[in-house]
Amino acid sequence: VLKGYQEMLMEYLPSEDLDVGQAMEMLSESGHQIERMDDFIEAMRKLSSLENRKPTPRMITVRELEKDIQAELSILEKEYGKQCVLQAAESEGTFYGDPEIMLEVMENLVSNALRYGKQQITIMVKANHAELRICVRDDGDGFREDAEKITEAFYGQNVKDSLKHAGLGMYISRLYCEKHGGKLILENDEQNGAVVTAIFRRIA
Secondary structure: OHHHHHHHHHHHOOOOOOOHHHHHHHHHHHHHHHHHHHHHHHHHHHHHHHOOOOOOOEEEEHHHHHHHHHHHHHHHHHHHOOEEEEEEOOOOOEEEEOHHHHHHHHHHHHHHHHHHOOOEEEEEEEEOOOEEEEEEEEOOOOOOOOHHHHOOOOOOOOHHHHHHOOOOHHHHHHHHHHHOOOEEEEEEOOOOOEEEEEEEEOOO
């Protein structure tokens, strides 16, 4: 596409067969194509580094993780214009795991929920000595395909989604949960909204 636009501009601009408006439209469309290429390159970079990334665990508290999650949610709320409600179970205990991996998974799941949810997203965090769970619930139309397909690389529900997102969020989240000894569970609730639970096991 970029090559075609370039050839047209080089052919028609010197002969003035192309007005400024048409030229600007071609340049704008070229910009969109470059953005898509950048997204694809970034997706390839992430995929190539996934297998090499190992969890770097440390002792963390639910309160500490709650504070970090709330900071992320404040940014995501502004970006999507929807409300995020964080609920953290009362716990003074500690969990031994990689907070960076947990936050990346949380951001992937919340971003996905905000794209498909209608008004409000609920995030629940619960932990004990053995495991930590982050559950993200939205008020959208829920999942229409099985979890195995949704968590594949480059999955997208529609064309519009594939133009803006590489379709790696769920895939990366599943792999990171598995690297942390846990799993990713995808369900629909009673109101047909999507519910995704990321489970992280304690790293010995």
